[in-house]
């Protein structure tokens with residue numbers, strides 16, 4: 001797939017952040033879209049803007065991907081809409097930050113449900129149909145966090161390690177089917193990922209969602225099986241993780257996250273975001 005024009009892409013987590021940027025970039029490249037997330041108002045607003053700005057069809061599916069039945073609902077709805085997914089961008093993601101034992105369990109479990117379980121289910125349900133048709137693509141959004149254990153983001157980094165391993169294996173399994181599977185590994189992105197907590201992303205050290213979205217889609221169009229769409233420094237960091245002993249790596253990542261204050265994260269009152277704290 002070198003051209004997104006008139007293809008249909010399902011983008012999960014499209015209501016804000018990187019997923020919204022994927023939707024905007026895909027629409028500007030002529031792709032029809034199915035936008036998935038919980039926030040139906042945000043999805044409908046975005047869908048309206050994209051229809052107005054580009055000659056593309058945009059459908060919305062409001063779904064909570066932490067619910068085990070949601071992936072099937074998404075697949076069924078795509079079929080009921082009379083659409084075939086040419087591309088699936090598994091972008092929806094969430095993660096707890098802070099000391100694992102000092103933070104609530106529920107967000108940790110939810111990140112496994114969304115980042116792992118829903119991603120696997122959507123790959124299975126939509127990927128099987130792509131293989132039947134002999135064409136299609138899947139982009140799974142992992143992270144540079146996938147390459148090493150990360151104290152104070154222990155559960156989140158582990159979900160991304162799963163996405164990395166799963167995506168590489170699936171890409172190899174379908175190599176001769178006409179379906180391509182690619183993992184994307186951004187570093188820090190300037191989104192609201194940590195909203196609701198005292199943790200924040202330093203915008204000076206982060207890429208914009210628009211840059212990451214465009215880079216990922218360019219890499220997929222070029223036929224790459226892996227994308228490092230952010231600044232070069234991020235990719236170099238993944239090599240260090242592969243070369244150094246894991247005990248050394250986990251000490252380093254623990255130290256870096258302590259410097260960012262991730263060992264002492266608190267929830268903010270509703271309505272306050274981390275930039276305001």
Ligand SMILES: NC(=O)c1ccc[n+]([C@@H]2O[C@H](COP(=O)([O-])OP(=O)(O)OC[C@H]3O[C@@H](n4cnc5c(N)ncnc54)[C@H](OP(=O)(O)O)[C@@H]3O)[C@@H](O)[C@H]2O)c1
Pocket residue numbers: 012013014015016017018019036037038039040063064065066067091092093094114141142143144185186187188189190191192193194201
């Ligand atoms: N920000 C970073 O520094 C960074 C770095 C590397 C990788 N990533 C990855 O990039 C992806 C996008 O993250 P982001 O930074 O754009 O985060 P974000 O701004 O918090 O957006 C997350 C998106 O996922 C959706 N989502 C969360 N829980 C969901 C659920 N239960 N059901 C359905 N949708 C759900 C949200 O929509 P609703 O709330 O409307 O449901 C939202 O659209 C994630 O996979 C993340 O791990 C982020």
